[in-house]
Amino acid sequence: MTSPISAISGFSGVKGVEGLDKIGGVGALTGTTPSTEPQGPDESFAGMLSRGLESVQGMQAKADTLAQKAADGSLQDPAQYTMAANEASLGLQLTLAVRNKAVEAFQEIMRMQA
Numbered sequence: 819m820t821s822p823i824s825a826i827s828g829f830s831g832v833k834g835v836e837g838l839d840k841i842g843g844v845g846a847l848t849g850t851t852p853s854t855e856p857q858g859p860d861e862s863f864a865g866m867l868s869r870g871l872e873s874v875q876g877m878q879a880k881a882d883t884l885a886q887k888a889a890d891g892s893l894q895d896p897a898q899y900t901m902a903a904n905e906a907s908l909g910l911q912l913t914l915a916v917r918n919k920a921v922e923a924f925q926e927i928m929r930m931q932a
Contacts, residue, residue: 874913877906 881902887893 870916871913874906874909877902877909881906 881899884893884899884902888896888899893899
């Protein structure tokens, strides 16, 4: 028995994933864009997931910017780039771990008998 799986809407703009630019972008991380979603115990899972993805995207963008500055010699402290790159790497690893657990949970649910 196969059930149709619909695409997750609301995620694009990240290398082949569509819709991420609609959830607020990196501006929400810097405080330039006010967050309209509730935060705290009443926040939805989708809201937390969106903020997490925005955070990872922001870390990647910061690391890319610092890499460019390090390459052209305008970065005063190369340790800034190293820390930003490690932070972005850890954020990506965490995102992949969450995704893998979600896929594993979905597969477990699909194996259950109706």
